[in-house]
Amino acid sequence: MKLVYLVLDGVADRPGDGPTSLELSSHPALDELAKRSKAGLMYTIGKGVAPESDAAVISILGYNPHEEYTGRGPLEAVGAGLSIREGYEVAFRANFATIDPDTRRIVDRRCGRNLTSEEARELARALDGAELGVYNAYARVVATVGHRAVVVIGSRDFRLSDAVENTDPAYSKQGYVSVAKPTFEPFVARARPLEDTEEARRTAELVNAFTELSISVLRDHSVNVKRSKEGKLPANAILLRDSGGRLPRLQPISEKFGLSFGAVAEMPVEIGIARVLKMDVEAVPPPTGDKKSDYRVRLEATKKLLEKSDAVYVHLKGPDEPGHDGDLKAKVESVEAIDAYYVSPLLDLIEGEDIAVIVTADHATPYTRKSHTDDPVPLILYSPNLHHDGVERFTEKECSKGSLGVFQHGWEMLPKILEVLRGGR
């Protein structure tokens, strides 16, 4: 038996807020699969935790992020091809953002979501390698996809600590698991040490020095002058979150489950996770405006990996961004594009084959809330060897009627599902 494990980033909404994107969209292939599946719901980390994708994905791949985890920064870094000098460097997930440089008020955490990766690369170059003026410290800045970047703060001589608060006010650090705040004061936060050590105080000082430097360097950068002339928001600040000083030491997924895993990943954090878990990674280019071609590439990568791996984890970013933007229409369209261009041909591919499929999400990003929430996500498990529950559609409400029940923690799901698949009932 082979397994395709499909994660639709942020696809779930909050049913109590009104009709969900899954209810409003037409997705015949997902519904067809749901009809032939067992179904359930899952809290991807746990009730009360509105997770970011990093810890949520770690969790739904079977690892409890409260036990061994070191934050999103290092995963973004490894996904972007950077390594971290343990003890002397701390990695952060970064957003190019628009602020009022005089008051530090945040106008947009994603500078209008129209910063191109090329523009971001040019801005990053202006800061990469900058000296921070104290502790013989420096910053490395690497742009990844759109407004997203990785920042590594390092010192040549002094030890640093990852126990520092985010400067991005949208997320709070709870240990190494970052939690989306339902509301927040839209100001660039000052980094504070989160433990009473010289290392943490020094790192917070360096983070604040980097923030000031980035604001002064980006203010009149030619990319921003051009963007302002075009009526676009300038990318004139960098918000940091999810500090981590090393990669998590996790058992490779093939050893954990006795299955070889491939991964189709498009964003640096998922590429980083797949690398850390020692999956065979097919990194595909980030999403473009051409959904048909994007999903064809992802399906080809899935096919290729299925030939050599027992299981393939496929992470599709699509629905998360419109969820953050509160754009119901775009979220519905994103589900429909995945259905037509990825799931429908996947059904043809698995027809008559001994291939099981899981479809779920890493968290909810309700368009009504514009941020991640702790709502449980729908889950279906198809296998030609299993009885199905007879649910009608792939939606939150329909899946709640399924025999898999409600997983209280994402990390409990994969072991249970593999047991069901191996038991064949």
Ligand SMILES: O=C(O)[C@H](O)COP(=O)(O)O
């Ligand atoms: O799109 C992303 O990178 C994250 O899922 C959400 O992060 P953001 O709140 O910084 O957009």
